[in-house]
Amino acid sequence: MIVYSITDHYSFEAARQLVKLIKEVRKSEGEFQVPILLVGNKRDLRRGRQVTKEEARETASEFSCSHYETSAASNKNVQMMFYNLVFQIRFMKQSRKHSTASQTQNGFLSSMKKHLFRRGSVPA
Numbered sequence: 317m318i319v320y321s322i323t324d325h326y327s328f329e330a331a332r333q334l335v336k337l338i339k340e341v342r343k344s345e346g347e348f349q350v351p352i353l354l355v356g357n358k359r360d361l362r363r364g365r366q367v368t369k370e371e372a373r374e375t376a377s378e379f380s381c382s383h384y385e386t387s388a389a390s391n392k393n394v395q396m397m398f399y400n401l402v403f404q405i406r407f408m409k410q411s412r413k414h415s416t417a418s419q420t421q422n423g424f425l426s427s428m429k430k431h432l433f434r435r436g437s438v439p440a
Contacts, residue, residue, distance in 0.1 A: 317352070317353045317355055317397075317401060318331045318334050318335055318338075318352060318353070318354055318355065319331065319355045319356075319357050320354075320355070320356055320357070320367065321356070321357055321358050321367075322356040322357065322358050322359065322361070322362075322365050322366065322367045322372075322385065323358050323361050323364040323365060323366055323367075324366060324367075325366040325367055328356075328366075328367040328371075328372070331354060332375050335352055335354060335375070335379050335381060336379065338350070338352060339352075339379055350408075351381075351382075351401060351404035351405055351408060352379070352381040352382070353381060353382045353383070353384060353397060353400065353401055353404075354372065354375060354376045354379075354381050354382070354383045354384075355383075355384050355385075355386055355397060356369075356372050356383070356384070356385040356386070357385075357386050357387070357388055358387065358388075358389075359385045359386055359387040359390075359392055359393070360387040360389050360390050360392065369385065372385070382400060382404070384396070384397045384400075
């Protein structure tokens with residue numbers, strides 16, 4: 317979860333660079349992706365807004381992450397954001413399990429087929 321203030325464009329740029337860095341590091345290490353939420357805080361201070369919703373949504377889309385605007389002061393969207401994060405973590409964990417299980421199973425089956433069905437090894 318990367319948080320920026322909607323009233324401070326510099327904090328948004330810093331958050332944007334951090335998301336970019338995380339994506340690059342995880343990609344270069346060949347690791348599974350981690351869920352990232354780009355969170356604009358201080359939603360209750362709309363008059364001082366320096367970061368538009370569109371700009372934030374475009375950034376979230378660019379880096380394939382979720383975007384929320386919250387208010388810690390009024391507790392707006394905070395709980396929903398955490399639920400979404402937990403959901404994404406569980407989903408990715410399940411996907412990894414299925415991926416690992418299918419790779420293991422396919423590897424085992426492939427080796428068994430090679431062993432059992434070699435020419436001359438199948439009983440008549």
